[in-house]
Amino acid sequence: MTAALPAVQTADGLDELAGLVADGDVLVLSGAGLSTDSGIPDYRGATGSLRRHTPMTWQTFRRDPRGRHRYWARSYVGWPQMAAARPNAGHSAVARLQRAGLLAGVVTQNVDGLHQAAGARDVVELHGGLDRTVCLACGDVARRDELHRRLRAANPAFGPRADEVNPDGDAELPDEVLDGFVMVGCTACGDGPLKPDVVFFGETVPRDRVGTCFRMLEESAGLLVLGSSLTVMSGYRFVLRAAELGIPVAVVNLGPTRGDAKVDVKVDAPLGEVLPELARRCGA
Numbered sequence: 001m002t003a004a005l006p007a008v009q010t011a012d013g014l015d016e017l018a019g020l021v022a023d024g025d026v027l028v029l030s031g032a033g034l035s036t037d038s039g040i041p042d043y044r045g046a047t048g049s050l051r052r053h054t055p056m057t058w059q060t061f062r063r064d065p066r067g068r069h070r071y072w073a074r075s076y077v078g079w080p081q082m083a084a085a086r087p088n089a090g091h092s093a094v095a096r097l098q099r100a101g102l103l104a105g106v107v108t109q110n111v112d113g114l115h116q117a118a119g120a121r122d123v124v125e126l127h128g129g130l131d132r133t134v135c136l137a138c139g140d141v142a143r144r145d146e147l148h149r150r151l152r153a154a155n156p157a158f159g160p161r162a163d164e165v166n167p168d169g170d171a172e173l174p175d176e177v178l179d180g181f182v183m184v185g186c187t188a189c190g191d192g193p194l195k196p197d198v199v200f201f202g203e204t205v206p207r208d209r210v211g212t213c214f215r216m217l218e219e220s221a222g223l224l225v226l227g228s229s230l231t232v233m234s235g236y237r238f239v240l241r242a243a244e245l246g247i248p249v250a251v252v253n254l255g256p257t258r259g260d261a262k263v264d265v266k267v268d269a270p271l272g273e274v275l276p277e278l279a280r281r282c283g284a
């Protein structure tokens, strides 16, 4: 119908990928590369190296009140951009594949909520979600947008704009600016310190959450990794487990991944082009 075929239609591996997904029961595991088209930078980059400052670790967040304070100041500045991010064509394609009954489940390493915003259901957030906070004293889980409202009230004059935000909601600001930020505490227990309900670097993914994902993998007919260089073990172990179980693994990622030697199908092309084409070929 249209004049020229998009280049993606001839991408290496696309036929094999479509064959695998069309057979159904595929478990999706998505990473930061799926959300870059939504304006959330993949700060590990295609080479798996950190491009900017090292992200907050659980050790620093837990033990260093000043580090925690600075985290929240940066995160406060970055939140409006995170909250405004919208799902892209890749997220929409995954939701269509799910609605077509082809997926065994959707597991994501992303904390941005964009799979759900695109209409995907029962998404397992391996690393938690930025739309919630958890109190380190009483365990109360609360809405992040409610915290933001309270922080705006407590910081009427704190308004530097960050022009870059990385995937855990961090923004770049000098320390002397950050130290002027006023943080608030948990409302359920009085003043407990708050943490975004996400798994930080150096923190362990809760065991029951991993167990749930592994059971989903064991019952699936294939693993489809989307936009992850598989640098961190929390994602890579799914590829290792699938290989042990003899479950075929497909990867769609722009650039090499740690799992390339172990995967059955690799498509190295932009996700925003590959996934809509994949959904189309699968009738989704």
Ligand SMILES: [Zn+2]
Pocket (backbone or CB within 6 Å): 135, 136, 137, 138, 139, 140, 186, 187, 188, 189, 190, 191, 192
């Ligand atoms: Zn509390």
